[in-house]
Amino acid sequence: MAGSLGLCGQQPYTDFELSLEQVSHSFGKRRVLTSVSAAVRAGQVMVVTGPNGSGKSTLIKIAARLIRPASGRVVWRAGGRELGMDAAKGVVGLVSPELTLYDELTAIENLLFFARVRGWSGHGLVRWRGLAGAEDVAAGGGARARARAILEQVGLEGRGDDLVGTYSSGMKQRLKYAFALMHSPALLLLDEPTANLDEAGTEIVRRIIAEARGSACVVVATNEPEEVTWGDAVIRLGGVA
Amino acid sequence: MTPSSDSGAWRKAWAVFVKDITSEFRTRYALSAVLLFAVTALAVVSFSVSPYSLEPDAQSAFLWTVLFFSAMTGLARSFVREEESRTVLALRLSAAPDDVYLGKLMFNAALQGAVALVVVPLFLVLMDITPVAPGVLAASAALGTLALAASSTIVAAIVSKAKSKGALFAVLAFPISVPGLASAVRSTTVALRGAGGAGTAVAVGVAGAAARTTGVAVARSASAMAAARGDLLALTAYSVLMIAASLLLFDFVWNE
Structure with missing residues (x-):
């Protein structure tokens, strides 16, 4: 394996920014997210951590606009304007156990x-x-x-x-x-990024994230202590972690 | 990459169709079940009922009952499989709703068309039927197949997220399919029986028995086509309306 993964500087949205504004969500009567606000820019890595069931995967799907939050807003900005749903197919790269x-x-x-x-x-x-x-x-x-x-x-x-x-x-x-x-993708969303991977695979993930720091927005949802250190910013959900 | 700029919606819908066809050929996920049901139903009824004991309207109703329940057996699977194998998330991330709907519609129409290509000739052979107007029968089968695919595709998308998918699919699809089915049954009846007193438009002036027979057949077929025209137009209109309404609704069904 050699060479660049080609993440940096290729996507059309080099100044991409993800904002979560007062995002809350429930499944039935069970509230999993309460007023979560955060922002991450191209070149930054945000880590979301918290105990099982604290809403990490839900927040990832909300950031990908796969789920509409019960309240609050998800905003994608690039080039000084908000991007609509029509941009979604070219913006998001998702790795998730549910995919x-x-x-x-x-x-x-x-x-x-x-x-x-x-x-x-x-x-x-x-x-x-x-x-x-x-x-x-x-x-x-x-x-x-x-x-x-x-x-x-x-x-x-x-x-x-x-x-x-x-x-x-x-x-x-x-x-x-x-x-x-x-x-x-301009927005790389990684839910449990090293699940099922051996050491070589984990090293590939580290390289991907390192390259993504060049221009992409990265959000990582994890419980692994080492992976929490990858973040420029950390959101702790559920109040336990 | 900026999506939707290089390729038209049809190219993307075609990609969904080709993917589904490839998957189907490799797994026989839907085709086996659909064909097994259709052939079994046809064989059982044809062995237990004398071909001459059924009137053309009953024969027609029987044919479309088999085709309808074949559709119920197989057409839901195009969406249900995406949900059950959890590939729906990748598809939602990558494809526009309209492209997915059109691709799935094409797949369902192709699947149901393949079933009709087997079932209709088998029906004619087993029931010992010579249709008065084969052209009308072919048109009824083609348009009825499209109508079934159009109504089933949107219902399949709706029920794919439910727990009791099979039962719910048939319950929802039946009332939605009734207008199309009714037109298909009527036009098929005309194809099998002719247009009432058809054949009386004798080929006057045609010399020779063979030429007279041919002329009578052509006249019967033409009058049957005229008699079935309203139902064939209704089938076309039904399919166009179902597809248009589905395109409007599908975004909500797919993304909610």
Whole structure:
């Protein structure tokens, strides 16, 4: 494994900012988040920690705009303006235990599928120059070249044409990183980022976060003491941690 | 990357369709269940009922009962599978709702179309039926298939988040599908029986028995098409309305 993951400076929103404004949420009668406010800018890492059930994963999904908070606001800003929901497909990269890719497709097919529904035709888009696999992109390799390059970066080289259903849990976790990084997100949301990963996989996560500090916004939800130290800011939920 | 700028909605919907078709060919998740149900139902009824004991309207109702419950067996799975295998989160993060809906609609229409391609000829053979107007039968089957796919796709999206998906799908889909089903049954009846006294428009002036027979068949088919025209138009309108309403609603269903 070598080379850059291609996170830094590639996304169109280099001044991206995530703001959580008085965010509260409940599931039925059980309140899991109460008036959480925080902001994180491109180049910063925010860690969310707290005991099980304290709402870390919920906050990640709210930040990704997958859940609408019961009250409060989630604001994405870039270029001096708020970004609407239509920007979501190009902004967010998510790694989460609740996220699963298609077992019956190969890793390459998964990445190509998500690239296509995001609007990447896969025929040599010059906008993607500078990312890993740039030479192949220029040569017309497009999304497939990018997918192979990303798989290599997460340690899945040579396994891209295998069905995901044949992967181990650690390999699936690595593939989630490939899925999250494929479109060079401006907002990288990592829920339990090193779950199921061995030491080599954990080292890849450290590299990803280190590169993301260059320009992306990173939010990490974790209970691991070492991972809490990755943050420039730490939010503690539930009042126990 | 700025989404939705390089490829049109159809290209993205096509990607969803191709993904679902690829998954289906590799897993036979829906097709096996649907075909098993349809062929079993057809075989059981055809063996137990004399082909000549059913009137064309009953035959038509039977055909569409089989096609409707085939759809109930399989069409919900396109969305249910995304929920059950938890791939829905990745799909919601990556794809626009309209693209997902159109892709799933295309998949459901293709699946139901494949079932109709097997079931309708099998129905004609097992029930020993020679349709008076094969063209009308083909049009009824095609438009009815699209109508079933259109109504089932949005209902499948709604019920995929519920616990009792199977029962809820049939309960919700039936009232929504009734207008389309009624038109499909009526136009199929016309295709099987002809338009009332059809055939009396004798091919006057046509010389020879063979030519007269051909002329009569053409006249019967033409009059059947005229008689079924209203129902075929109603089926088309039903499908267009269902798809338009679904596109308007799907954003809420998908994101809430």
